Amino acid sequence: MASEAFRGEFYQKVDAKARVSIPAAFRRILDAEDPVSEQNPRARVYMVYGGKNRRFVECYSRAGADALAAKIEAMELGSPERDRAERDLISRSVMVEVEPDGRIVLPPKVREKMGFLGDDLTGGGEAAFAGFTNRFKLYRREVYEAELAEDDDDDGVDPLALVGRATRSG
Numbered sequence: 001m002a003s004e005a006f007r008g009e010f011y012q013k014v015d016a017k018a019r020v021s022i023p024a025a026f027r028r029i030l031d032a033e034d035p036v037s038e039q040n041p042r043a044r045v046y047m048v049y050g051g052k053n054r055r056f057v058e059c060y061s062r063a064g065a066d067a068l069a070a071k072i073e074a075m076e077l078g079s080p081e082r083d084r085a086e087r088d089l090i091s092r093s094v095m096v097e098v099e100p101d102g103r104i105v106l107p108p109k110v111r112e113k114m115g116f117l118g119d120d121l122t123g124g125g126e127a128a129f130a131g132f133t134n135r136f137k138l139y140r141r142e143v144y145e146a147e148l149a150e151d152d153d154d155d156g157v158d159p160l161a162l163v164g165r166a167t168r169s170g
Helices: 024-032 062-073 080-090 108-114 141-151 159-165
Strands: 009-014 019-021 046-049 055-059 093-097 103-105 127-130 135-140
Touching: 009 019, 019 159, 055 062, 062 080, 080 093, 080 108, 093 103, 108 135, 127 141, 135 141
Parallel strands: none
Antiparallel strands: 009 127, 019 103, 046 055, 046 093, 055 135, 127 135
16 A cells, blocks of 8 residues: 555656656655665656557556556456456556656657657657556646546536545455
8 A cells, every 4th residue: 555645736847858857746655665775776657658548657656566466466367357457557568767856758658658759849848747546647738638628527526425435345
């Protein structure tokens, strides 16, 4: 279980070299859930870019990535569901070390998923970091804002009422 939840929304500039700063609040969680060792001198972020219909990259701490892998390993070996989960969430992911200054370089597959293609980065761009408890999602800012505008209709349902309906499974 995560020591603290990824919370909040942050916008960060992506420079021409595809570097972006991870928000300090998110870095603290990544650091806490991936202790520094001789083998791993820096915290890491595990970036999942799989899933055809996803317009974002899902990012996990080491502990979060390990928990996700354990859930997948508990699925029936050889089942279509496990095969898809392994393909989209394990194979189509990349581990990136967080630089001492808190930045990461977005790998090509991550840039592609986010829509930063070709010369897109020469003029800069912005990434949206959105906290989702045990993970955060990384979007191109315009995509995130468009998604929020589409999903902003809450049908009059109080989100706390939805939480009250949740059940925990072991």
